[in-house]
Amino acid sequence: MHLEGTPSEHLPDVLGTGETAAKYVFISFSGRHPEGRDAEYIEWHSLDHRPEQYRLPDLRNAIRLVSTPACRAARAASVGLYDEVDHVMTYMFTDAGGIPGFTVLGNALNVAGRMAIRLPSITYMTADLEGKIAAARAVAGADVIPWRPAVGVYILVEEGNASPADLVDLPGVAGIWWYQGALAPAPYDQDTRGTQITYFFLDSDPVAAAETLGEAVRKRWETGAVKGLLAAPFFPIVPFEWDRYLPTE
Numbered sequence: 001m002h003l004e005g006t007p008s009e010h011l012p013d014v015l016g017t018g019e020t021a022a023k024y025v026f027i028s029f030s031g032r033h034p035e036g037r038d039a040e041y042i043e044w045h046s047l048d049h050r051p052e053q054y055r056l057p058d059l060r061n062a063i064r065l066v067s068t069p070a071c072r073a074a075r076a077a078s079v080g081l082y083d084e085v086d087h088v089m090t091y092m093f094t095d096a097g098g099i100p101g102f103t104v105l106g107n108a109l110n111v112a113g114r115m116a117i118r119l120p121s122i123t124y125m126t127a128d129l130e131g132k133i134a135a136a137r138a139v140a141g142a143d144v145i146p147w148r149p150a151v152g153v154y155i156l157v158e159e160g161n162a163s164p165a166d167l168v169d170l171p172g173v174a175g176i177w178w179y180q181g182a183l184a185p186a187p188y189d190q191d192t193r194g195t196q197i198t199y200f201f202l203d204s205d206p207v208a209a210a211e212t213l214g215e216a217v218r219k220r221w222e223t224g225a226v227k228g229l230l231a232a233p234f235f236p237i238v239p240f241e242w243d244r245y246l247p248t249e
Contacts, residue, residue: 008141009134020143022060022092023129025179026099027197030087030119032247038087039243041117042066045089046237048114053091056105058098061146063090065153065234066245070207076214077228084122086247088155088234090199092146096126099185125192127179133165134175138203145175145201152206154213154233156198160226164198167216172202172209196226206233 008014032038042064050062065088072078072086091102109115132142140148154173156164161180168176177199181192202209210233217231235245 003137003139005139007134007136007139009136015141018143020060020132021094022146024093024095024098025127025129026091026093026102026124026184027127028089028124029082029085029122030089031084031122032086033119036248037117038066038119038246038248041119042237043242044117046239046242049109052105052109053102056098056101058094058101059091060094061092063092063146063153064088064237065090065155066237067232067234067247068245069247069249071210071233071235072247074207074210074214074233076210076217076231078232079229081122082157082230084120085230085232087119096182096185099126099188103187123190124184124188125190125195125197126182126184126188127192127195127197128182130178130180130196131163131165132175132177133168135168135173138174140175142175146177146199148174148201149203150174150201150236151204152202152209152233152235154200154202154206154210155230156200156217156228157230158196158198158226158228159194161196162220162223162225164200164220167200167213167220170209170212170216172204172206172212173200174203175201177201195229202233206235209233
């Protein structure tokens, strides 16, 4: 579909009404369920755990993504522990002040018997928003791209720091948000400073988009400014089609 009108990034009266407050993320990377209960986990998390998080006043968005066998085959990088990742859960907060409540809520739900199924935890990180950009054809502004419906997300985890903004006009890319890793507050205390994580929000098939994106990020790494750790397409969850996208056939 061709969207009519002037893109928001060129409309001062639109931009002047506000900008995103979601500038801090908690990202959980998980592996597939050892007994193949991924669909069951996704259903529980989508209907119980994730909606409960929205009672936290500092939470602005929550995005669950899953890798399929085709997604895995399309990875441009999958180094070390990131090769074990099949699920990515992103909680978008206003700032690090949301983490204490997030922790208390999780503990309370666990005590109440509301967290009976888990995925193997691979790693996690907290990160601060570094930049954002929207493709002109998306029309919607960069501030709202994570809330624009997406067919998939391409996740890029790198050592180093280099803007990915020049990749926004690649086929299928509606917009890009990127973050710099931070020292996580207690009780997490994970230090991911020096790590950059980028979300390419896609409005076309993520596996198809990964071909062009993969070529672009490999060329990007040739400069030596950043080193690729994970470069992979993922699908979002389709409500009530919990087995639509899974890590196994």
